[in-house]
Amino acid sequence: xLNVALPKGRLGEKVYDLFERAGFxxxxxxxxxxxxxxxxxxxxxxxxxxxxxxxxxxxxxxxxDIGVAGKDILLxxxxxxxxxxxxxxxxxxxxxxxxxxFRDDTSRTLRVATKFxxxxxxxxxxxxxxxxxxxxxxxxxxxxxxxxxxxxxxIVETGATLRENDLAPIERFIPLSARLIANKSxxxxxxxxxxxxxxxxxxxxx
Amino acid sequence: xxxxxxxxxxxxxxxxxxxEKYLSFGYSRFKMSRFEEYDLYARNKDVLISNGVxxxxxxxxxxxxxxxxxxxxxxxxxxxxxxxxxxxxENVYRISPRTHDxxxxxxxxxxxxxxxxxxxxxxxxxxxxxxxxxxGCDYILDLAHVGIADAMADKAGLTSQQRGEVxxxxxxxxxxxxxxxxxxxxxxxxxxxxxxxxxxxxxxxGLDILKQICAKTDAGEIYSELQKTICALSRLGHEQNxxxxxxxxxxxxxxxxxxxxxYLRGVPETVLSGGRYDKLLRRMGKQAGGVGFxxxxxxxxxxxxxxxxxxxxxxxxxxxxxxPFEVFQKAAELSNAGEQxxxxxxxxxxxxxxxxxxxQEGGRSC
Numbered sequence: 254x255l256n257v258a259l260p261k262g263r264l265g266e267k268v269y270d271l272f273e274r275a276g277f278x279x280x281x282x283x284x285x286x287x288x289x290x291x292x293x294x295x296x297x298x299x300x301x302x303x304x305x306x307x308x309x310x311x312x313x314x315x316x317x318d319i320g321v322a323g324k325d326i327l328l329x330x331x332x333x334x335x336x337x338x339x340x341x342x343x344x345x346x347x348x349x350x351x352x353x354x355f356r357d358d359t360s361r362t363l364r365v366a367t368k369f370x371x372x373x374x375x376x377x378x379x380x381x382x383x384x385x386x387x388x389x390x391x392x393x394x395x396x397x398x399x400x401x402x403x404x405x406x407x408i409v410e411t412g413a414t415l416r417e418n419d420l421a422p423i424e425r426f427i428p429l430s431a432r433l434i435a436n437k438s439x440x441x442x443x444x445x446x447x448x449x450x451x452x453x454x455x456x457x458x459x
Numbered sequence: 460x461x462x463x464x465x466x467x468x469x470x471x472x473x474x475x476x477x478x479e480k481y482l483s484f485g486y487s488r489f490k491m492s493r494f495e496e497y498d499l500y501a502r503n504k505d506v507l508i509s510n511g512v513x514x515x516x517x518x519x520x521x522x523x524x525x526x527x528x529x530x531x532x533x534x535x536x537x538x539x540x541x542x543x544x545x546x547x548x549e550n551v552y553r554i555s556p557r558t559h560d561x562x563x564x565x566x567x568x569x570x571x572x573x574x575x576x577x578x579x580x581x582x583x584x585x586x587x588x589x590x591x592x593x594x595g596c597d598y599i600l601d602l603a604h605v606g607i608a609d610a611m612a613d614k615a616g617l618t619s620q621q622r623g624e625v626x627x628x629x630x631x632x633x634x635x636x637x638x639x640x641x642x643x644x645x646x647x648x649x650x651x652x653x654x655x656x657x658x659x660x661x662x663x664x665g666l667d668i669l670k671q672i673c674a675k676t677d678a679g680e681i682y683s684e685l686q687k688t689i690c691a692l693s694r695l696g697h698e699q700n701x702x703x704x705x706x707x708x709x710x711x712x713x714x715x716x717x718x719x720x721x722y723l724r725g726v727p728e729t730v731l732s733g734g735r736y737d738k739l740l741r742r743m744g745k746q747a748g749g750v751g752f753x754x755x756x757x758x759x760x761x762x763x764x765x766x767x768x769x770x771x772x773x774x775x776x777x778x779x780x781x782x783p784f785e786v787f788q789k790a791a792e793l794s795n796a797g798e799q800x801x802x803x804x805x806x807x808x809x810x811x812x813x814x815x816x817x818x819q820e821g822g823r824s825c
Contacts, residue, residue, distance in 0.1 A: 315727025333556065333728070335632040335706070437729070440632075441599040441702070441722045444659035 255298050255446050258312055258320030260305035264343045264431060268321045269300070271340060275453030297446060309334065309434065318439035319447060324429040325408055329369050335440055337451045338433040341458050345410040347372060347427035350420050352397050355404070366396030367406040376406065376426055394418050463797075470565060470756040474548045476593050477567045477754065481546035484586060486569050489545040491532050497522040499531055503739070511554035513561060525552040530736070530751060533570045534743050542573035548756075563757075568733070570751035572740070577684070580717055580735065581691045583750045587719060587731055588697045590754050596762060597724035600697070600731070601704035602662060604685045604717050607669070608654060608708055610678035615646040629655040630709025650675070658704035662689045665703030688717065713739045719752070726761050730754060772798040774812040779804050781818055789818055 257272070259265045269282060279293040279300055292299040303311055308322040309332040319337075325347060327336060347369070357363070359382075366387040367373045377384045387402050394414055396402040408429065409415060409422055433454060435447050464472065482488065497514050513525040526532065529549055537543050548567040555562045569586065571579050584602070591598035608629070612622045621644055628637040632655050641648030650672045657665045666686055673682040685703075692701055707720045714734035721731030733752020740749050773793050777786045786802055793800040793816070801812070 313727070336636075337632055337634075339635040435632075436727055437706075438722045438724075438727050440658070441601070442597065442724045448659055 254292075254294075255319060255443060255450065256317045257298055257300045257450075258303050258308045258317035259300055260308050260321055260323075260431075261302045262305065264305065264323075265302060265321075267342050268340065268431060271342070271454055271457050272298075272300075272450075274457050275450070277450060277453065298450075312434050312436050315436050315438060317436070318443055319433060319435045319450065321431050322434055324427070324432055325369060325372070327432060327434070328427065329371050331371070332434075333437065335435040335437060336432050337435055337447070338454055338458065340431045340433060340454065342431045344428070344430045345408050346422075346425045347406065347429055348409040348422040349376075349404050349406055349424040349426070350394075350397075350409065350415050350422045351404040353419055353421050355397070355423065357403075363404065364402040365404055365406055366393055366402035368393060369406055372427070373406040394420060469762065470759050473593060473759060474565070474567050474756055477590055478546065478548055480589060480593065481569050481586065484544075484582065486544040486546035486571075489533055489536075489547045489570075491526065491529065491547065491549060493526060493550075494523040495526050495532055497524040499535065500524055500527060503531055503742070511561065513552050527551055527553045529566065529568065529753065530570060530739075530749075531743075533751075534572065534740060534745065534749065537572045537745070537747075539746055540573070542571065542575070542579060544571050545569065565756040566753045567756055568751060568753035570749060572745075572749040572751075573747050575735070575737075575748035575750055577687060580750055581688055583733070583752065584688060584692060584717070584719060585695060585697075587721060587733055587752045588692065588695075588700060590752075591700070591721045591723065591731060594723055594730075594759065594762065596726075598700055599702055599722045600700060601658065601702050601707050601720045601722070602685070602689065602717065603703065603705045603707050603719070604681055605708060605714055605734075606681040606716060607673060607676075607678045607685070608705060610676040610681065611650045611654070611672070614676050615641075615644070615650075617644065617646070625651055626709050630706050632656070632658070632706050654705040658702055658706065660702070661698060662701035662703045663693060663698065669703060685717065715739075717750070721754075723759075723762070726758055728755075728758055730758050768811065769813050770810040771801045772813045773800040774806065774810075774815045775800050775802040775818060776806065776815060777802060777804055777818040786818060789816070 259268055277296050277298045279291045279298060282291040282300055290299060290301045305323060306326055308320040309326050309330055311317040312320040312334050313332040321340065323343060363382060363384045364387060365373050365384045366389050368389060370386055370388050373386060389396060393405045393407045396405055397420065398418060412422060415421060433451060440447055500512050512527050514522055517523050528551060529547055533545050546569040551564050551566050552561055553564060571583050588600050591600060608626065617625060624640055628640060629651060634652050634655055637651055637655060638648045641651060653668060653672050657668060666689060670682065673679060689701060707718060714736050715738040716735030718734030720729050723730050731752055731754045735750040737748040740747050775790055775793065790800050790802045
């Protein structure tokens with residue numbers, strides 16, 4: 254039996270559709286009820302929904318054998334897991350954005366507001382730029398509008414939120430999408446099962 | 460006085476079993492001080508699994524560290540003379556990569572230092588497999604050889620930074636990004652993708668796959684060495700538990716030859732890690748080779764059977780006016796009969812016992 258952690262929300266539903274099309278369906282997951290775990294003994298899979306940012310934790314700690322997590326989460330938290338497949342779902346980019354009239358003054362420390370502290374730090378370290386990181390948990394776009402930061406580092410999908418708030422992406426530096434991840438120890442003991450699921454999903458993705 | 464095994468935790472029992480096994484193969488016990496001069500770790504930071512070290516100043520003003528690693532201390536103390544074999548079970552202090560807090564880690568292991576030949580390597584890997592078998596769980600040992608990956612990287616002309624990136628992607632079995640990165644570098648991704656894909660088959664099957672890509676590099680001799688080791692270990696009865704898996708290379712920076720990592724069913728993380736570290740010895744001024752491993756006993760807590768449903772076998776209830784001599788005599792009688800006994804004058808709340816014995820007039824019980 255493979256325990257699969259799926260991210261709650263719209264992306265998670267698309268991901269489950271993919272598993273279903275690959276032959277690992279679990280009809281009870283579509284039933285309206287309050288169950289937390291959905292098992293299909295015959296197909297050897299057991300699904301559960303978790304907060305998208307928690308998927309990697311469930312997999313790294315072995316509560317789930319495999320799961321689907323965004324590349325942003327994998328880069329930010331660096332969980333010790335295998336990244337087996339790019340599912341090409343939920344495609345977006347990690348961007349640096351600022352007010353449309355922003356001019357970068359390289360003689361000053363750049364104030365960067367973000368939820369993704371590690372990604373932002375690594376990006377600017379590579380550029381050798383001194384920054385002041387401002388960790389926020391939401392409404393990142395507000396920071397440059399109110400003068401809290403010069404720029405933001407955030408996920409941009411269509412750019413609509415940025416446009417509506419007079420902001421614009423000034424650098425797109427990491428393409429992001431949903432990835433199939435596996436616990437390293439689980440992979441040792443369930444390699445065939447995991448590879449079968451991975452192979453099935455791969456056919457759907459290509 | 461004989462000590463009952465009952466009082467030992469599973470980790471303590473395993474530590475003693477491992478010590479017995481290592482001693483029986485001629486490894487001498489190495490007892491270390493809990494502290495070491497910080498300078499040793501400052502000079503060899505890249506060897507440490509975590510960067511954080513707990514430091515303090517001793518009474519003479521020297522900066523000391525609570526030991527984060529055992530291998531460095533053993534190397535420092537070994538002589539340039541023949542082959543020396545040491546085993547240990549020690550606590551080390553490191554930052555947990557998950558919680559980012561310091562952790563005390565119970566670790567057992569062994570080191571074989573000196574003129575290392577093929578037998579020495581086989582013996583160490585064999586003892587690593589035996590250590591996993593001692594846990595009584597289903598186990599897998601992943602094996603790889605740094606020389607093979609390096610030969611492929613040399614052939615592809617990878618720079619040190621590119622090599623780090625490629626090994627890291629192999630470590631994640633991340634074929635999609637490995638292909639992309641190789642395309643950016645301008646090198647053929649297939650040999651690296653093959654290395655990353657190994658692991659699902661037995662080591663013997665893995666060798667057949669590896670042979671084809673090794674034929675295109677200068678790694679023929681290294682391949683033969685790896686093949687010999689795997690054949691010997693398979694003949695010793697571990698064939699089904701051995702895998703060739705190069706994903707373990709990514710975080711084994713100071714190893715230079717064969718490397719291995721052990722896993723147990725039901726434990727989500729690595730429980731054993733080791734390999735050959737000749738480069739480290741040379742850096743520390745020793746003209747010798749070295750091979751060894753550590754077993755992380757603390758992670759075996761995960762394998763513990765569920766806690767007992769009772770706090771003790773017997774609750775011995777006495778009255779405040781009872782003679783302490785008689786209470787103790789009764790408690791000793793029960794304890795000598797192999798039962799765990801708690802003597803109280805009242806039934807404690809929140810505790811459970813298999814049975815209750817009441818002390819009555821004249822030391823009798825019912």
